Amino acid sequence: MPEEPTTPNGVELLRRCVEATNRRDIDEVMSMYAPDAVWDNSPAGVGTFEGLDAIRGFIEDWMGAYEEFEVEVEEGRDLGNGVTFVILTQRGRLAGSSGEVQVRNGGVGLSADNLVMRITTYTDVDEARAAAERLAKERG
Numbered sequence: 744m745p746e747e748p749t750t751p752n753g754v755e756l757l758r759r760c761v762e763a764t765n766r767r768d769i770d771e772v773m774s775m776y777a778p779d780a781v782w783d784n785s786p787a788g789v790g791t792f793e794g795l796d797a798i799r800g801f802i803e804d805w806m807g808a809y810e811e812f813e814v815e816v817e818e819g820r821d822l823g824n825g826v827t828f829v830i831l832t833q834r835g836r837l838a839g840s841s842g843e844v845q846v847r848n849g850g851v852g853l854s855a856d857n858l859v860m861r862i863t864t865y866t867d868v869d870e871a872r873a874a875a876e877r878l879a880k881e882r883g
Contacts (some may be wrong), residue, residue: 753827
């Protein structure tokens, strides 16, 4: 009988991050990032955050803008070589508002040693999928 993997693949790591995010457990979320991790939101027009302090600040600001929010993994694919492609849907209610906001985006994750090394977020899901496939091929 084959042994079960002792470390999660990229999709499992992402799901753990999403679950911790939905609980607003920033410490748990940050425990899944490498010290020199990068969160590149530039394809989505938000900027790039390098290192744990910058990423934590971004996450705290993002979460702090919402009284209610939830992130859902619509699709997650481990493409091998540490590359993950995801489609996420975020729903929430901004502080002081009664209306709901919904955002659907694609993401490319790179992980190693059971930690997130890099995330790149795209507003165009097809662009994210193509970038993930290119990265997996380059790393293969």
